[in-house]
Amino acid sequence: MYKFSGLDKKTGHQPRGKKGVLLMNLGTPDEATTPSVRRYLAEFLSDPRVVEIPRLVWLVILHGIILRVRPAKSAALYKEIWTDGGSPLMDISKKQQAKLQQQLSDDGINSNVYLAMRYGNPSTASTLQAMHKDGVDDITVLPLYPQYAAPTTGTVFDAIARELMKWRFVPSLHFINTYHDNDDYITALAESIEKDFAVNGKPKKLVMSFHGMPERNLQLGDPYYCFCAKTTRLVTEKLGLSNDDYVMTFQSRFGKAKWLGPYTDATIESLAKDGIDDIAVICPAFSADCLETLEEIQGENREVFEEAGGKSFRYIAALNDDDAHIKMMAGLVKPYL
Numbered sequence: 133m134y135k136f137s138g139l140d141k142k143t144g145h146q147p148r149g150k151k152g153v154l155l156m157n158l159g160t161p162d163e164a165t166t167p168s169v170r171r172y173l174a175e176f177l178s179d180p181r182v183v184e185i186p187r188l189v190w191l192v193i194l195h196g197i198i199l200r201v202r203p204a205k206s207a208a209l210y211k212e213i214w215t216d217g218g219s220p221l222m223d224i225s226k227k228q229q230a231k232l233q234q235q236l237s238d239d240g241i242n243s244n245v246y247l248a249m250r251y252g253n254p255s256t257a258s259t260l261q262a263m264h265k266d267g268v269d270d271i272t273v274l275p276l277y278p279q280y281a282a283p284t285t286g287t288v289f290d291a292i293a294r295e296l297m298k299w300r301f302v303p304s305l306h307f308i309n310t311y312h313d314n315d316d317y318i319t320a321l322a323e324s325i326e327k328d329f330a331v332n333g334k335p336k337k338l339v340m341s342f343h344g345m346p347e348r349n350l351q352l353g354d355p356y357y358c359f360c361a362k363t364t365r366l367v368t369e370k371l372g373l374s375n376d377d378y379v380m381t382f383q384s385r386f387g388k389a390k391w392l393g394p395y396t397d398a399t400i401e402s403l404a405k406d407g408i409d410d411i412a413v414i415c416p417a418f419s420a421d422c423l424e425t426l427e428e429i430q431g432e433n434r435e436v437f438e439e440a441g442g443k444s445f446r447y448i449a450a451l452n453d454d455d456a457h458i459k460m461m462a463g464l465v466k467p468y469l
């Protein structure tokens with residue numbers, strides 16, 4: 133490590149040689165208002181990794197229809213889940229950052245933890261610039277998506293590369309692309325399920341609901357589906373569940389194409405109709421609770437279940453800032469620090 137105190141006298145360069153951790157997540161609107169949601173969705177849905185249909189056709193649909201209709205609807209949903217700390221995804225991400233910082237320092241590691249979002253704020257570019265200013269030139273990137281997918285993890289890499297293309301001194305980079313089968317992740321999920329079962333009893337069915345994606349992405353080689361299946365297998369094996377005890381499903385469909393199935397809402401409805409009136413739902417693809425878990429699962433899907441005759445619906449929270457989750461993150465980044 134270079135040992136400069138203050139700026140170098142000859143070059144005016146910053147002291148360098150520090151290592152830093154960069155936590156990344158999707159991003160969320162700054163406010164639960166239509167203009168704020170529109171700005172966020174415009175950036176998110178313009179990403180060619182997220183919507184893979186011919187560019188020109190998509191931009192016409194996006195700006196002609198979707199960005200005129202969806203922001204107001206989504207803003208109303210965000211309002212339902214908004215907290216004093218802002219969007220749950222942002223609030224929880226900040227807590228994760230602070231707790232991981234503390235965990236690393238408890239473990240005797242003197243590296244700063246930074247937080248950036250792929251869309252919206254704090255932006256990837258501005259966070260990388262802040263790291264550079266702090267003298268960090270060795271960056272460990274942890275996208276908080278347990279199962280690699282091109283529209284999530286892949287595009288985090290794009291955003292980092294796009295910024296670094298402008299830099300003269302490209303830092304050392306360590307990119308953690310997936311942790312779907314990491315022992316500590318599987319154990320943390322299994323323990324959170326066991327805790328729920330201990331308090332509320334074993335449900336008639338455990339629904340493991342993952343965020344969906346178009347089925348075409350799978351055919352084109354995206355490993356996401358297989359990684360979700362592996363997480364499901366490892367967690368259910370750890371819990372000693374039999375095939376009848378659980379089901380893997382996919383939620384948050386968007387657009388007209390066929391998405392990965394079975395769909396969460398249709399599954400939950402048919403479970404209730406078949407007399408499986410007591411279920412617990414967990415969403416292992418989400419490292420932090422957000423619109424898709426708090427509103428779509430706890431809100432919408434609960435209603436679907438109850439209207440179809442279901443009696444007991446439990447949502448098992450994301451790992452959020454649980455100690456086991458933070459320790460898992462520390463375990464993932466430590467080999468590079």
Ligand SMILES: C=CC1=C(C)c2cc3[nH]c(cc4nc(cc5[nH]c(cc1n2)c(C)c5CCC(=O)O)C(CCC(=O)O)=C4C)c(C)c3C=C
Nearest residue numbers: 158159160182206221281283343344345386417422423424
């Ligand atoms: C349009 C295609 C989409 C793909 C493919 C997709 C994949 C994907 N997304 C997540 C995680 C999150 N998605 C969230 C919200 C969200 N996702 C899409 C679309 C796609 N996602 C939309 C349009 C939205 C916005 C919500 C709305 O307006 O209804 C979120 C929550 C954000 C928040 O602010 O709370 C997360 C997290 C994963 C893991 C994934 C994997 C394939």
Ligand SMILES: [Fe+2]
Nearest residue numbers: 158343384424
């Ligand atoms: Fe999504």
Ligand SMILES: [Fe+2]
Nearest residue numbers: 384423424428
């Ligand atoms: Fe949704």
